[in-house]
Amino acid sequence: MGLRHWGRDRRGSTTWRRGLAVAALALLTAALLGLHADVPNTVGNLGSLLETFLPWLGLAVPVLLVPALLRRSATALVALLLPTLIWFNMFGGLLSDKSGGTGDFTVVSHNVAAANTDAQGTVKLLKDSGAQIVALQELAGRPLRGYETGLADAYPYHAVEGTVGLWSKYPISGVSVVDIKMGWTRAFRAQVATPQGPVAVYVAHLPSVRLKAEGGFTVSQRDASAQALGDAIEAEQLKKVLLLGDLNGTMNDRSLAPITSQMRSAQGAAGDGFGFSWPASFPMARIDQIMSKGGLKPTDSRTLGRDGSDHLAVAATYRY
Numbered sequence: 001m002g003l004r005h006w007g008r009d010r011r012g013s014t015t016w017r018r019g020l021a022v023a024a025l026a027l028l029t030a031a032l033l034g035l036h037a038d039v040p041n042t043v044g045n046l047g048s049l050l051e052t053f054l055p056w057l058g059l060a061v062p063v064l065l066v067p068a069l070l071r072r073s074a075t076a077l078v079a080l081l082l083p084t085l086i087w088f089n090m091f092g093g094l095l096s097d098k099s100g101g102t103g104d105f106t107v108v109s110h111n112v113a114a115a116n117t118d119a120q121g122t123v124k125l126l127k128d129s130g131a132q133i134v135a136l137q138e139l140a141g142r143p144l145r146g147y148e149t150g151l152a153d154a155y156p157y158h159a160v161e162g163t164v165g166l167w168s169k170y171p172i173s174g175v176s177v178v179d180i181k182m183g184w185t186r187a188f189r190a191q192v193a194t195p196q197g198p199v200a201v202y203v204a205h206l207p208s209v210r211l212k213a214e215g216g217f218t219v220s221q222r223d224a225s226a227q228a229l230g231d232a233i234e235a236e237q238l239k240k241v242l243l244l245g246d247l248n249g250t251m252n253d254r255s256l257a258p259i260t261s262q263m264r265s266a267q268g269a270a271g272d273g274f275g276f277s278w279p280a281s282f283p284m285a286r287i288d289q290i291m292s293k294g295g296l297k298p299t300d301s302r303t304l305g306r307d308g309s310d311h312l313a314v315a316a317t318y319r320y
Contacts, residue, residue: 006072019073022064026079029060033086037254048209051252052285055094055274058087097272099300103317104196105132105170108304109244109290110313111205112147114138118308123150125307126167129315133192134167135244137205161188164203164245170194178232180225182207187229187245191238196320199296200238204229204245222248223255230258233293240294240320246311247289263291264298266316271301277312290316 006015032039036054039047050057061084068076108131112122116138123146126134134155136147140163147165148158155167159175162185166172174191187204206229207221226247233241243263249256251265267275267286276283283303288311292298297319304313 006074015072015074017075019068019071019076022067022071022073022076023079025060026064026068026076026083029057029064030079030083030086033057033083033090036252041255048249048253048255051254052209052250052287054250054252055087055091056284058083058091061087091274094268094271094274098270099272100270101299101319103297103299103319105194105320106130106300106315106317107133107135107242107244107290108313108315109135109137109203109246109288110304111137111246111288111309111311112139112143112307113309113311114140114143115310116143116308119143119146120150122307122309123147125304125313126151127154129304129313131315132169132194133201133242133244135201135203136165136167137163137186137203137246139163139165159188159190161185164188164205166190166192166201166203166244168192178202178204178229180204180206180228182221182225187225187232189232189236194320197240198238199320200236200241202229202233202241202243202245204243204247206245206247206249209248226256227258230262233259234262238294240296241292242296242318243289243291245289246287248287250285250287251289259291263293266290266292266298266301266318267314269301270298270316275301275303275314277303277314278310280306280310280312283312286314288312288314290314292318296320 041047108129151167157172158167171193172190178187180187189202192199192201206225275286277286277288300317
């Protein structure tokens with residue numbers, strides 16, 4: 001643009017008058033970050049779509065920094081401070097390793113994918129995780145029999161309801177289906193007798209969300225299921241509760257508030273980084289969740305390596 005310094009350019013514009021468009025985009029980014037809960041869902045559920053990928057909005061800052069420097073715009077640079085501060089206030093805590101101390105048991109949740117062509121690889125991944133409790137989603141037909149056979153020696157106790165299952169080194173009892181308003185079973189509750197005491201474990205696979213030209217980000221069925229699951233967890237009689245599953249939503253998604261408002265994310269409390277789990281080829285969102293309530297303390301949270309699924313398995317270690 002013919003600018004050689006931070007003073008006036010050849011047109012007489014000062015550094016504070018240049019780059020106003022860049023500054024406006026920076027302020028828009030800050031508004032979307034800070035006021036994401038106010039973005040309405042009335043049109044294509046855009047609010048939930050934004051919240052699913054909210055951390056990625058921070059990439060706007062380095063992108064806008066380039067034209068701000070090229071234009072030598074003090075206004076744009078100052079404006080970029082606002083989304084930077086808001087992003088770090090929201091997500092900065094996730095960048096550090098918060099794991100600490102040893103735990104009493106490890107749990108894993110994995111959407112193994114109905115189209116998984118390497119069930120044996122998945123079985124090995126799960127066994128190598130060192131977990132005492134494993135929850136699986138998208139179980140069906142021959143692959144289910146493969147998991148039952150392959151995991152039997154490491155996990156003597158298991159329960160399967162519909163397309164979700166639970167494998168455990170500890171005894172399982174009190175298995176009951178949780179109606180999440182789908183018309184078929186994709187959630188249940190069980191009691192696991194850990195050596196430290198009983199834990200209520202909920203395994204769930206909430207409905208998938210879709211991006212459709214005519215309907216936008218369709219989440220209505222997922223939202224109704226989230227409310228039903230949240231109600232069931234709220235009514236749980238046992239004090240210590242775990243939720244393992246593919247919720248098809250992130251902790252930022254307002255539609256999961258019936259669940260997230262009463263439970264603690266293992267990744268947020270004891271993880272290192274964002275722990276994105278989907279899609280496995282290039283993870284962009286953590287829609288596979290491990291959560292707890294009632295005093296269970298997460299001491300570690302992580303994702304496992306790739307297998308034949310389009311999701312990464314997620315793991316967490318807890319102190320009773």
